[in-house]
Amino acid sequence: MTDTVSIVIVSHSAEVAKGAADMVRQMVGEEVRVAFCGGNSEGGLGTDVAAILEAIQAVYSSKGVAVLVDLGGAETNSEMAIEMLPEGESENVRICNAPIVEGAVMAATEAAGGSSLTAVCATAEDFQS
Amino acid sequence: MTAAQVTLSLQRLIEAAQATVAAHAEELTALDQAIGDGDHGHNMVRGFTAMQAAAAEIAAQPFGKALHKAGMTLVMKVGGASGPLYGSLLMAMGKAREDAPTDSAALAAVVQAGVEAVKARGKSDAGAKTMLDVLVPVQAALAEGGGIAAVRSAADAGLAATKPMLATKGRASFLGERSIGHLDPGARSCALLVHAVCDVLEEE
């Protein structure tokens, strides 16, 4: 049982996803759990519902999971993955409308203080304003 | 369309869908290279091949559950946004009805549920240069009681209409005006699948 919101990073590129997760770990620390996925099942660019589902479940917390995505398909596939979670878990997982790298760092910084999922997403989404 | 005609052999439908996707994979990829990221043919083949591998298991289920399982297979295997879009289409059709529709009105209602799910998933509608430009007129043809010929021509007209369109959804929308003059790959794959379904219906 963790008491911080977890972060999931979904990029079309496995390297971008890993890089963003590395930035979160190095800048914010280890107390916020971060999972990432990127690329299709053959190593090319793309996103994969099964991989997103796995990433969400790897860091799932009833406190919440904030999902950061890059381009269109990443969002569509993440929405699909969220709907496929077991009953009662979907509502604790939310996609943040924020740039993937900056949003992930901001979301994790907010999460580190024990903030709610709503506050975590608001901080990530507030980044550009 | 008679009751006998809409009591489809799901196994044959899956085989026909896989065959048409495989036969046109290069064409879909070429269309997608022009305005997308060039993986549509490849992704569709992967998804429909996985569906065919599970065809016996899918076809053994009643209509609703079978479509749900077929849709889920596409969601998990296609990769890219086409997986959730085609998957949502089939899953919503399966959710709309437990048993196979027995008349064209019931079939139109089932397809309607699927089309609405695609709109919701893609946050889009006809006119944005997507698969919905084929699905929406096909559904309308069914709802008007049109036969197989009407469905086929609705799919063809819908597909052709995507060529001069400006893409406002999906990857192609990044191209802005440069998306004009190309057929939409998703609309093309959708039209191919409509024709494949019509082929099976005509044989039965």
Added chain:
Amino acid sequence: MSEIEPMEDWVSDAAVIRDPTGLHARPAVKLTKLAKTFEAAVEVRTENKDVWTNAKSPNKVMKLKAAHGEPLLIRAAGSDAQAAVTALVDLVDRDFDG
């Protein structure tokens, strides 16, 4: 920018930013995280601005753009205000632990 009422009873101090690139992203995240560990309202500002910024907001702290050699003014109000100010000044003095 202050959202805290009443305005009295602030504990204040200041520390000079030592990092050659100023208060950039990484130190800003550290400062925010530390501020969040306190109950007290914690605010920061640079000398040339007269509005205080919520030190618990990573977005706002990053936008401070406090430069090298600039004093960062820190104030806090609440039960653990003194501890908060001491801890934040100490963090800046340690150059955010490199």
